[in-house]
């Protein structure tokens with residue numbers, strides 16, 4: 001199946017867990033072009049070394065009678081080109097922080113700043129645009145589209161963003177070469193190993209040239225040797241591209257490959 005056919009067939013090929021957008025949102029987005037330009041310029045500011053910042057962030061979930069204080073006053077700043085590991089026991093709030101940084105969720109109290117601008121007042125359209133254009137996502141389960149080739153998977157965010165075809169081809173080829181998968185461009189994900197699939201997901205996240213990549217347990221489905229390789233690749237790409245990576249992980253060996261480790265306990269930095 002061609003890329004165009006696959007795009008047409010899949011109403012929302014970015015898996016539901018992956019916060020992207022589908023083509024149907026493009027019309028409403030154009031109405032916010034001015035605000036979009038403002039946000040893009042805020043994110044592009046070279047002077048802004050802090051890519052994402054949490055200021056006094058609280059998040060509480062409610063499940064029936066139960067009140068779950070997932071985050072209880074978190075202050076955190078992540079710099080350009082920094083590979084940050086978020087560690088802590090299950091339930092300590094790692095994914096909650098990633099969801100807030102990734103504009104998937106909103107805090108109850110406190111502020112999230114991206115590229116020197118608070119995102120608190122943004123409407124859902126602008127938050128979606130930022131997720132699409134400025135943020136990359138990598139998940140434990142890879143979240144590749146099985147009916148698309150490797151190249152089509154990596155191309156998809158650029159297609160959605162309306163990047164011209166010639167530029168897309170060039171950027172996809174460059175990313176696949178950078179993650180060592182140029183020879184697998186026409187293969188489907190089920191022909192790849194777990195480590196190779198995660199490399200595709202990393203290429204897909206980086207092809208947008210995001211300022212921030214969010215990775216939730218990206219090596220949890222991999223054996224330890226492959227996990228080491230994937231982490232090395234993330235580290236290399238993080239430093240080469242100057243994007244910040246925030247990685248939630250349980251694996252203490254992997255944190256040794258990160259620039260900084262932040263430990264969470266009961267929704268607080270410990």
Ligand SMILES: Nc1ncnc2c1ncn2[C@@H]1O[C@H](COP(=O)(O)OP(=O)(O)OP(=O)(O)O)[C@@H](O)[C@H]1O
Pocket residue numbers: 061062063068069070088089090091092093094095096097248
């Ligand atoms: N959507 C939700 N509804 C209700 N409670 C939630 C929700 N999401 C998270 N929680 C709760 O908030 C707390 C923090 O969860 P979070 O997923 O951030 O932890 P985590 O550190 O990522 O854990 P794990 O290592 O198991 O992935 C937990 O007590 C969790 O049960």
Ligand SMILES: [Mg+2]
Pocket residue numbers: 094095096216248
């Ligand atoms: Mg989690």
